[in-house]
Amino acid sequence: MDKDNIIFLFLLVLIFFTLQLPSASEMLISGSRRRLQGEWRLLQKSIGISAVHMQLLSNNKVVIFDTTDFGHSNLSLPGGRCRYDPSDLVSREDCSAHSVLYDIGSNTFRALMLQTDPWCSSGAVLPDGTLVQTGGFNDGDRVVRTLAPCTGENCDWVEHNRTLIQRRWYSTNHILPDARIIVVGGRRQHNYEFYPKISGLSAFRLKFLSDTRDGDHENNLYPFVFLLPDGNLFIFANTRAIILDYKRNKVVRKLPSIPGGEPRNYPSTGSAVLLPLDENRPMEVEIMVCGGAPRRAFGLTAHGVYMNALSSCGRIIISSHRGRWKMETMPTPRVMSDMVILPNGDILIINGAAMGTAGWENARQPVTTPLIYRPNRKQNNRFSVMEASPRPRVYHSTAILMTDGRVLIGGSSTYKYYNFNDVEFPTDLSLEAFYPPYLAxxxxxxxxxxxxxxxxxxxxxxxxxxxxxxxxxxxxxxxxxxxxxxxxxxxxxxxxxxxxxxxxxxxxxxxxxxxxxxxxxxxxxxxxxxxxxxxxxxxxxxxxxxxxxxxxxxx
Structure with missing residues (x-):
């Protein structure tokens, strides 16, 4: 090939690649767009356990735990410590950790010791900053565990056996104005109780929970509970909601059922949030419920059928006695998603799947694109689709706000025990941070x-x-x-x-x-x-x- 032909071919190749590559300004715009759709960063490839439960404490540390009945985790307890439990379903002797304390500032973690099983439990923080965590599975269903926001190697869980009046599994906690904690519902528990408990009193029956039970699947577990500015409680289960005066054990108001007639609580697992309360204007109290799964979805998963999750959200103004649900549609259907209030008042909707329900191996088609919902915009302009995560987060995934405005994401364990090989969604032991657009x-x-x-x-x-x-x-x-x-x-x-x-x-x-x-x-x-x-x-x-x-x- 002569010199002129070589030069000609070189110019053709150069022109081709020049046409294919974006300009510097286009690359800058593209990068900017990605940042304005949020960013993802891996914090820890493995913390040794799956983040099934999370709570941020006032010392900038996050308590994370899963369950003691999963078998041995990937993190050993320090100092040769072991847990001996004759009721454990997998191993009576377990020298691995099932809880960690994650430090936001240093991006480090250390193991904590749990003796009883806190699987599918609930929690709330006392005014002094102590986490009170209640119930769980197996030998943990009546246990109250506490963890103060302390430092040092001796900082660990304190467990109080048989403290709860009733067994609590899949119940909901809420801190009250008088610093007590109310514990509501749970599997086969149509009642509520208080911590510290009232001397001489048993749990208080709540007929609403038995009325909303949906056969063996229940669909009213982990009820959505919010303290209202008038001191009463909003409680949502399945498709219905009430206002409860817990001091008199009286339902003071029944609210309309959410349109569509499909359940929103475990295992149909939608999510809910109390929209920001603003003291600068007449107080408007509004609840938002998003996602879930059709009533038949849980039963069909046993036959390998995975129904589409719900794509609807409902908002209801509680402060108006004429309040009615106003429905909106998310860009994608979602079950098992988390809703996080961001510091600017937006709502982050993250994690979950587009098909199936909560429960072991019950979901398909993970939804890895978060949504940001802006409550104060016009109805058809409230949802924005964010940058997708490289990791699916489905059953047993969690998301919480961190001090600096990032969102901590962890968990996803869709199979019994710790299962990493030859499965569609391996148990995930990592932690990620999602950076909302305001951090760009x-x-x-x-x-x-x-x-x-x-x-x-x-x-x-x-x-x-x-x-x-x-x-x-x-x-x-x-x-x-x-x-x-x-x-x-x-x-x-x-x-x-x-x-x-x-x-x-x-x-x-x-x-x-x-x-x-x-x-x-x-x-x-x-x-x-x-x-x-x-x-x-x-x-x-x-x-x-x-x-x-x-x-x-x-x-």
Whole structure:
């Protein structure tokens, strides 16, 4: 081949590749679009256990655990410790861990010791920051376990056997204004009780739970429970909801059934959230329920048939006596998805599957694309599809908000025991972080940094937040929001709530530094006493969270 032909061929190849490759500006735009659809980062390839349950504590550590009846995990207990349990279904002697304490700041973890089985249990955090975790399976069904937000190698679970009045498996917990915890329902438990329990009293019967039981499949486990600003409880099970005055054990209101007649609770496992409460306007209380599975779906999985999950969401305004469900449609059907309140008030819908139900081997077609739902937009413009995760997260997956605004994702165990080989969805021991769009570099110029705040907030009392911005304050609004971190398992975030605190306009303290005056929550019913993450939000972009403790003036 002569020199002229070689040069000609070289030019053709160069032109071909030039046409195929995006320009630098196109690459920048493409990267920006991906960031504005969120990002995923792997934090830990394996923590040794599957993240079936998670709770963020006020020392920036996350308690994670699965079940002691899965067999040996991939993480040994330190110091040669072992658990001896004659009732264990797999191994009476187990020297592996089934709980870890994950440190957000250092991205490290260490093993914790569990003696009794907390599988499919519930939890809530006391005002002093102690996690109270109730019930479980086998020898753990009447156990109360506590873990304080302590540090050091001696920080571990404390277990109190036979403390619960009834066996609690698949029940729901909620912290109350008087610092007690209510424990609602569970498998074959149509009642509720309190921790600490009331002396001399048994559990309180709740006929609503027996009325919503759907045969052997139940479909009313892990009921959705929310504390309302009037002090009553909203309880949703199967397709129905009530308002319960738990102090008088009286149903004060029956709400309309969610349209469509299909169940939303385990094992049809949808999810639910109390939309942010705003103290700057007349209080509007609204619940949102999303996803689930058709009534026949659970039974059909035994025959290898996997029905499409539900794609509908329903919103109902509880503060209106004429409240009716208003339905919306998600971009994809979802069962077993988690709903996380983000610091700017958006709702992240993440994890789950498009077919089947909760339960062992009962789901197909994982949905790896999160959704962000913006409650205050017009109805047909509220859902945005985010960047897909490389990992399917189906049965026994979890998601919680972290202090810096990232979302911690873990879990997915669709087979009995720890199963890694020759299965469609191996047991997942990893942890990932999802970065919502507000963490993209494109918004750095809008992001506040909190410089100073009182760490103790008193109900109704004013307090100041000093924050700085990279650039002068924009025309966007500034607000102060508090979020109660959730105990998350089986697609429900127990105790999760956001309150937008009453505030006045930010004033300039110095160059690019501002002071915002806000007020502590109005009542303990709006925000029960305890630890919350406080965020300053500017033009829809939140700061990192700061821990505050809300107390009564006389504590």
């Amino acid at each position: 570099p494109e918004y750095e110029h809008l992001k506040p940094t909190i410089l100073f705040i009182d760490e103790i907030l008193i109900y109704k009392n004013p307090f100041s937040v000093t924050f700085t911005l990279p650039r002068p304050l924009s025309t966007g609004t500034v607000s102060v929001k508090i979020i109660a971190p959730s105990f998350t398992t089986h697609s429900f975030s127990m105790n999760q709530r956001m309150v937008v605190l009453k505030g006045v306009a930010a004033v300039t303290a110095s160059s690019n530094t501002y002071t915002f005056t806000a007020y502590g929550p109005s009542t303990t019913e709006i925000a029960p006493p305890g630890y919350y993450l406080l965020f300053v939000v500017h033009a829809d972009i939140p700061s990192s969270g700061i821990w505050v403790q809300i107390q009564d003036l006389y504590v």
